[in-house]
Amino acid sequence: MRMSKLFVQTLREYPSDAEVISHKLLVKAGYIRKLTSGVYNFLPLMWRVLKKVENIVREEMDAAGAQELLMPFVQPKELWVESGRWDVYGKELMRLKDRHNREMCLGPTHEEIITSIARDGLKSYKQLPVNLYQIQSKFRDEVRPRFGLLRGREFIMKDAYSFATSQEELDKEYQNMWQAYTKIFKRCGLETKAVQSDSGAIGGSVSHEFMVITDTDAGENDVFYCEHCDYSANSNHAISNLPQVTIDGGFSKAEIVDTPNVGSIEDLSKFLNCPQTVICKALVYIVDKAPVIALIRGDKTVEETKLMNAVGGLEIRIATPAEIEELMKENGFNAIAGFIGPKGLKKYGEYEIKIIADKTVTELKNFVIGINQTDKHLVGANWGIDVELPKQIEDIRLVERGELCPQCGKPLQVTRGIEVGNIFQLGTKYSKPMNAVYLDVDGKAKPYIMGCYGIGVTRTAAAAVEAHYDEFGIKWPIQIAPYHVVIVPVNIKDELQMSVAEKMYEDLKSKGIEVVLDDRDERAGVKFKDADLIGFPFRVTVGKTIQEGLVEYKIRETGEQIQLKPEDALEEISKAIKAVI
RNA sequence: CGGGAUGUGGCGCAGCUUGGUAGCGCACUUCGCUUGGGACGAAGGGGUCGCACGUUCAAAUCGUGUCAUCCCGACCA
Numbered sequence: 244m245r246m247s248k249l250f251v252q253t254l255r256e257y258p259s260d261a262e263v264i265s266h267k268l269l270v271k272a273g274y275i276r277k278l279t280s281g282v283y284n285f286l287p288l289m290w291r292v293l294k295k296v297e298n299i300v301r302e303e304m305d306a307a308g309a310q311e312l313l314m315p316f317v318q319p320k321e322l323w324v325e326s327g328r329w330d331v332y333g334k335e336l337m338r339l340k341d342r343h344n345r346e347m348c349l350g351p352t353h354e355e356i357i358t359s360i361a362r363d364g365l366k367s368y369k370q371l372p373v374n375l376y377q378i379q380s381k382f383r384d385e386v387r388p389r390f391g392l393l394r395g396r397e398f399i400m401k402d403a404y405s406f407a408t409s410q411e412e413l414d415k416e417y418q419n420m421w422q423a424y425t426k427i428f429k430r431c432g433l434e435t436k437a438v439q440s441d442s443g444a445i446g447g448s449v450s451h452e453f454m455v456i457t458d459t460d461a462g463e464n465d466v467f468y469c470e471h472c473d474y475s476a477n478s479n480h481a482i483s484n485l486p487q488v489t490i491d492g493g494f495s496k497a498e499i500v501d502t503p504n505v506g507s508i509e510d511l512s513k514f515l516n517c518p519q520t521v522i523c524k525a526l527v528y529i530v531d532k533a534p535v536i537a538l539i540r541g542d543k544t545v546e547e548t549k550l551m552n553a554v555g556g557l558e559i560r561i562a563t564p565a566e567i568e569e570l571m572k573e574n575g576f577n578a579i580a581g582f583i584g585p586k587g588l589k590k591y592g593e594y595e596i597k598i599i600a601d602k603t604v605t606e607l608k609n610f611v612i613g614i615n616q617t618d619k620h621l622v623g624a625n626w627g628i629d630v631e632l633p634k635q636i637e638d639i640r641l642v643e644r645g646e647l648c649p650q651c652g653k654p655l656q657v658t659r660g661i662e663v664g665n666i667f668q669l670g671t672k673y674s675k676p677m678n679a680v681y682l683d684v685d686g687k688a689k690p691y692i693m694g695c696y697g698i699g700v701t702r703t704a705a706a707a708v709e710a711h712y713d714e715f716g717i718k719w720p721i722q723i724a725p726y727h728v729v730i731v732p733v734n735i736k737d738e739l740q741m742s743v744a745e746k747m748y749e750d751l752k753s754k755g756i757e758v759v760l761d762d763r764d765e766r767a768g769v770k771f772k773d774a775d776l777i778g779f780p781f782r783v784t785v786g787k788t789i790q791e792g793l794v795e796y797k798i799r800e801t802g803e804q805i806q807l808k809p810e811d812a813l814e815e816i817s818k819a820i821k822a823v824i
Numbered sequence: 825c826g827g828g829a830u831g832u833g834g835c836g837c838a839g840c841u842u843g844g845u846a847g848c849g850c851a852c853u854u855c856g857c858u859u860g861g862g863a864c865g866a867a868g869g870g871g872u873c874g875c876a877c878g879u880u881c882a883a884a885u886c887g888u889g890u891c892a893u894c895c896c897g898a899c900c901a
Contacts, residue, residue: 255850255862256836260894270835280893334825335899352901386825386899393901400901452901463900547898560898563826662901699901715861734859768861775861786860795860 244726246761246770250287253773263461265708266391268717272776274725281388281396285701288777291725292704293399297378299430299722300401300698307423309374309403314356316380320346322355325677331557337384349382354673354695357404361691362679365406371681371691372412374420376403378700392705393461393661399700406674406691408683413668413692417449420666420696424453428663431703432720433710435663438466439476441548449668452477453698454660455706462659469648469655479548482638483646483655485603488542492521492609494623503618506581508541515611515622518542523604523612523624525583527567530556534570534591536583537639540603541611546641553599553637570596576615584613584621586630598633601640605632661706664698711800717778718799721823726757728816729779733767733786743794744785747809754817775799781816785809 251273260277261267269275274289285293301311323329323336337349350356357375365371378401388396405416421437428435433455440452454466454477467483468475476482494517505514512519522541527534528550535554537545551559562570564580570591571578588596604610609623612630626632644657673679674690683689704723711718721727728751732744744760751758759779761770767786774782784795788806796812797804798819807815 252834252851253862254835259830259836262895276834277893333899381901383900387895387897389895394899398901402901558898664901697901702901731860736859764859766859766861766863768859768863771861773862784860 244759246729246759246773247763249759251777253776261391263390263393263459263709264712265393265461265705268708268712268776269391269705272716272778275392281385281394283392283395283397288725289704292719292723293700295723295725296431296700296703297399297401300378300427300700303423303427303430304376304401304403307374307419309376309405311377312360312375313377313379314350314353314360316350316382318348318350318353318356320348322359322677323348326355326358326673327676328355333558335383335385337382350379351381351383352695352697353377353402354404354669354693355677358673358677358679358691358693361404361406362674362677365681365691368408368681368683372405372407372416374403374405374416376401376696390461390463390705392701393709394463395701398702401698401700403696405694405696407694408681408689408692410670410692413670413694417666417668417694420694421451424664424666424696424698427698428453428455428703431723432707433663433703436466436468436475436660438468438660439480440665441477441479441552451666452660452662453664453666455663455710456658456660457706457709458659459709460659461706461709462661464660464662465657466660467642467644467655467657469651469653471653472648472651474648474650474655476642477660478641478657479546481642481655482649483642484649484652485646488520489518490520490606490608490610492517492607492611492623494609494611497621497623497625497629499614499616499619499621501618502582502620505618505620506579511611511620512541515620517611517622521607521610523584523607523610525585525613527562527570527580527583528559529562529566530554530559533594534562534566534596536585536588536596536598537601538585538598538604538633539601539640540607543601543603544641544643545601545639549637549641550599550639553635553639554597571615574615578613578615578617582613582615582617582619584615584630585633586614588615598635599639600633600636602636602638603640605636661702661709662699663703663706664696666696667694669693669695712778715772716776719778719780721780721820724757724778724780726759726779727820728756728758728781728783729761729774729777730758730783730785731761731767731770731774733770733784735762735764740785740789743789743809744783747783747785747794747813750813751816754813756817756820781819783812783816 253273254271257267258270276284381400382397385396407413435453437451440450465478467481505511519541524539524541526537547559574588585598611622612624614621645654671690680688680690730744732740748760780799782797793806794809794812796807
């Protein structure tokens with residue numbers, strides 16, 4: 244490709260609306276342009292990158308025995324009603340009506356469609372197991388799109404779905420996909436960590452997320468991991484053992500004390516001169532409209548996803564002060580947040596109040612707890628005597644750095660990660676309600692045991708930028724770079740420089756190497772800046788030294804540059820590329 | 825949806841307080857000059873100042889409304 248004809252417009256400055264480096268660089272270097280919030284045009288350079296990522300994904304999926312197909316982007320409401328998700332998926336599902344007023348949606352994921360395909364086509368155990376996948380645009384009407392390609396509303400995803408006759412078969416395919424994913428991300432130049440995770444709206448039991456570890460804000464997930472064993476988990480799923488702390492409040496008897504304006508745990512601990520660990524904190528949540536009181540030790544934080552799962556909900560938020568006031572009134576109390584306790588809370592509107600206790604509170608003795616009276620607390624409380632221990636006891640605690648690994652007991656570390664892929668065991672979550680069955684050896688109809696496996700193609704490309712850049716621009720891994728090499732003749736009016744550059748250009752092309760010839764009538768500085776910004780892995784500069792028969796070969800990743808004869812430079816480049824592709 | 829901010833050529837911004845019919849840098853076109861890290865000079869092209877209504881002789885500027893975008897919280901590939 245000749246640079247003079249390449250459709251790309253590099254900018255002198257970063258766009259004002261970009262926050263993270265991949266977004267800034269992809270816009271500045273002319274890869275993408277925003278069309279509307281969370282929706283981007285993929286310009287020619289970007290499209291080349293995305294096709295490369297797609298092809299790596301495709302090759303590895305095919306090699307792993309999966310079969311590619313393509314499902315529609317627009318889906319009918321009926322299938323979503325069958326699976327039960329039409330009512331629970333929420334606003335993220337982009338709903339629309341056709342001219343006949345029939346309700347449709349844009350595909351955010353394809354479990355419903357694939358299950359309908361399977362039940363039509365997979366009638367016998369003899370056809371199983373099977374794994375089907377597609378690479379396609381998805382649309383999720385994210386509440387808050389951000390970070391460019393990392394969290395767009397429209398994005399490209401590879402989604403695969405497996406169908407099996409037993410848990411063992413599913414386990415096997417799950418491992419198979421795990422292996423394939425490890426290869427895929429490695430080939431994209433990314434180091435990933437597979438971490439345990441919550442399965443969220445997709446549902447199911449076992450799941451892992453593939454995280455690109457990053458220390459920037461672009462990593463939206465906190466990942467806990469152990470340096471001594473293989474334990475790692477998303478913060479929404481991580482568990483840990485706790486170091487020993489004081490759990491006996493030491494109060495000699497149970498009594499109600501005045502705690503004027505002492506609503507926060509920190510203040511309360513100071514006021515009563517006791518550790519935060521002997522306070523039982525009560526928080527009011529609303530899960531799918533129903534009230535839930537969460538009890539947890541004062542020094543700990545509730546992990547909302549865990550709490551939501553504990554009560555089997557889909558949406559969770561902390562109650563507003565107005566809701567708390569109302570809830571208190573209904574139960575005959577008058578208290579504000581900070582003085583809440585579980586005792587005597589029964590109903591709120593049409594709902595019974597659920598009380599969930601975190602494991603951390605069960606061991607407390609002579610502890611401090613709210614009693615639904617503003618400016619008062621009960622000290623020296625004990626379970627079963629002063630307060631009833633809730634029936635439902637769960638782990639709803641957010642793990643913190645330094646807590647102990649649940650597998651080996653060593654302190655846990657935390658880091659940030661970008662989720663580029665995930666694998667789920669769905670079981671019969673979709674096959675059962677949708678009556679998607681096959682006939683087994685015994686002649687009985689049984690629902691498929693399903694798994695699903697996603698990779699964010701656009702996100703993977705953006706994550707690669709997050710992982711490979713410097714102050715001058717992008718440093719693409721060779722495998723997914725839009726082009727491998729740029730040839731820069733310093734002065735295009737110099738006939739010798741230009742003829743050598745042209746020859747190298749033709750030679751590289753004939754070897755199947757993807758090369759751009761910067762034939763623009765620009766000063767060298769401009770071409771160098773653009774080359775660095777766009778991120779070609781290799782650059783060949785044809786300048787004055789061509790008088791001595793030498794060109795300059797520069798590696799973007801390392802900055803290393805050497806003078807070589809043109810034919811030797813060709814050889815070097817060719818070798819370097821063959822080594823990774 | 826809550827809290828905060830911003831909308832002025834493709835990009836980045838000034839002008840708004842104190843109304844008088846739009847400007848700067850980059851990019852783009854032409855010419856000259858220059859050619860190893862985003863040169864310089866000259867001449868050009870391109871904007872209903874997000875949109876609507878209102879105030880006024882007169883609105884980018886003031887008022888009301890509306891839409892969009894971005895940032896902080898709940899989603900997820």
